[in-house]
Amino acid sequence: MPGDIVMTGFMSGDLVRFLPEMILTAMGTLLMVLDPVIGKRRPAAFGHLTIAALAAGIAGAAAAYSHGGLAFGGMLRVDAFATFFRVLVMGVGILTALASYGFLKRQQAEAGEFHALLLFSIAGQSMMAAANDLIVIFIGLEISSISSYVLAGYLRDDKRSNEAALKYFLLGSFATAFFLYGVAVVYGTTGTINLTTVHALLAVGGSAQGTLLGVAAGLMFVGLGFKVSAAPFQLWAPDVYQGAPTPVSAFLSAGPKAAAFAVFLRIFMTAFAPLGRAWEPLVWLSALASMTIGNFAALRQTNLKRMLGYSSIAHAGYVMVALTARSDTGVAAAMFYLAAYAFMNIGAFAVVGHISGRGERRQSIDDLAGLGQTQPLTAAMLAIFLLSLIGVPLTGGFFGKFYIFRAALESQLVWLTVLGLLNTAVAAYYYLRLLVAMYFRDPADGAGEVEPLTPSFRLALILPAVGTLALGMFPSWVLDFASKSAALLK
């Protein structure tokens, strides 16, 4: 945190620090109003407006950062860490919106509410990123989650989409309840919900309080573990990712997850940092279990979205490794990884959404057969995303893993590192299956069905690919900022 933070009573300063959320909410509401007006005539306009709102939101986040500090009596804390995640989730939003143009048109489901929900969800995540208070975190979490539940069931005529939404909603509310229990215990014990105050209390150290707060930390771990789909709370992920509309799956695997990790880091690295020794084994186990379960389950999948769902569990496991390291390097590594993961995973999901066709019928690995010949550009971009997910050098995914395992080794987590790295070799197998299908097999019958690329979709592919490669060749840009914010987090 910048040293010159002053608690100001000025409303204007507070409002600037809250600018991104305000922009997104205003635009979301506007889109709802505009829906009947421009809905049928120019459906693409919703996408344009969403992207414009998100770009404005990023500018707002930058403005907020230049006026960094506490807002609303310490409920928000706008620092480099918050800004990093704000920009990240809004970037995720832009990529999702780009990938949705063609998808929504294909499913004949273009409507303003999709984009409005997307904006609301991102507003919630952006709030989570900047929250410094357990209730604000909870509010952000609820805004983000409820919009996500609806988004998951957006294709309301599709049975799978309905199932996904219902599962996500039921299990998700359970998890949120756990989190709220944790908040209640914290408040009951300490009389405060402010993270900084909790940290100060714990640092002084009262044993009775410590035990109860440990219970609270456990409850919050359950709630957040669910949101990031870390084992043993990962069961919902494959079903939801498979059933939800593909751009929504892409969004869910990157945006809410990044925000939940932001909260995870913020709570566990600040408020509960003094209890670190107690929760480290918990996270250690969860990290290993997530990587192993995710990777081994993904080996057997034939449905692309389901496979990516399991793979996202494994990737959550890698980030948990960074968390287990309990160090600034670890936090920076986690941040970098989440950024890299957002690019590569949204890109991969975008391609799946593109080839799946109307009604999302074509989702199996076999449907990728011969894509290298029928659509070389799409195939090449997917190849880049897959190589990055495997962790081949010169891609963002590689540097992400490199930083994470470096942090783990620094904290003497040798076994976790070795097991994690072996896990990445296992993971290579199922990502390679996609490359095999695209390049080593000939197009199946009816492969001509894949739609030609539209300019917006081309952009939705090239942007994440450029991002993935840029993070792989010049990682310092992002990493320096992440390191700086990680160091300031305490």
Next chain:
Amino acid sequence: MSANLLPVLLLPLAGFLFALLLPRRAPELSRRFALAVSLVTFVVSLGLLARFDRTAPGEQFALDFSWIASPKIHFAISVNGVSLWLVLLSTLLTPICVLISWRSIRTRAKEFYAFLLLLEFGLIGVFLAQDLFLFYVFWEVSLVPMYFLIGIWGHERRIYAAVKFFIYTMAGSVLMLAAIVYLYNKAHTFSYAAILNQLSAGELRLDSQEQMLLFLGFFVAFAIKVPLFPLHTWLPDAHVEAPVAGSVMLASVMLKMGTYGILHYCLPLFPNAARQCSGWIATLAIVGIVYGALVAMVQPNMKKLVAYSSVSHLGFVVLGIFSFTQQGLDGAVYQMLNHGISTGALFVFVGLLYERRHSLEIADYGGVATAAPWLSTAFLVTALASIGLPTLNNFVGEFLVLQGAAIAHFTWAVWASTGVILSACYMLWLYQRVFYGVAGAEVKSRVFDLGPREWAAAIPLLVMMVWMGVYSQSFLPPVSKVTAQVLAQSEVNVPYRVGTRPRAEVARAR
């Protein structure tokens, strides 16, 4: 005198990027373009040879740019007397591979040549890198094009082979990555030279357990690539299924990544562990020599036969390295180059036979000598070189390795020399079955003699076999300079390397 290494490294990369932009419908253009790029690269690399100072032992033509600020990663490259030859081997074989693929690669030619150039870039990078991180990057980058070369243009079981190749290598290299990162956390640098300096100054201390684990982390990755028995099972599959150019690059250059890695990283960085393990590693190498040769003998498939002979030949290289003698190390490096030339040539000729008769089964041939006398002669010279006939290249390398092994442990030399005998058995028997006898109708009509383009590919290899066999002085002196240095660096029982107090402290205590 100095020269710039960047053109040699970057020309193939530029070629790769440009080749991607060429029109898909003009395969001829892609072929010519790849040939031009690879030839220019070769000529430029000859320029390196001309300016290389053969009397100096250390790294030359060093370049160092900062790449990533935190953690400090440098784009640091240079060559020494060993890596120079390996770079030249890569640049020599790439145009040859372009030539021999001219007719056999018909589908997606543009991508094929693009991947070939990317592969060359990765391989040269591995030999030049002087930053551990950069080395790892090139190590992995070279994996990707080879995966595609096998997977797209290979034979029936290509997918299985390509995936097996990728997973094997990946599993080994992630452990190496862990070791590299561990080393970085201790030394706070990825620079190879700086780590060596810290070791010799006693600033970096590794206790014996650490050293052993780090050694194994590196060694397993290299041993998979070599491949050392029993980690060799990916190799026959990859070789048999790969297209000819893939087999040639794999055998001639890619396997050398492993042996070069052992020589350049394992020995100087972890000398005690390397010495401690030398017994069982040499045993595995000898098992590989004998086992590879025996299995080669019973192969009905020509490519598989050559692949197992590679396992056997590479066993000699590993044995030479772990004999820890000057002769053994010299022989190992020389054998690396020899194997690159002669086994590369064997794969070229097997590929030419396949192109004519569309079969790799030995049983489908016979009487080729009457149908294609020049092809037969060229094959015979190569086979004899591979066996280790004096005046041809392999003799020199095998002799030196056996000499080194004999100095270390006489029994090692005895066992290893059976490999030489067995190699005569399987090679001559192969030659007899394929080239002699009565030509079948199919062979007579199909197997025609070498064309001009094929001569252009074969002549450089044949010339090198004779040159390296007759006058090893052209090649060995710079190698010996480096191996002597490696040997000195891997001296055992120096106090700082076993994790006790560094030399400076010891001196002070006195």
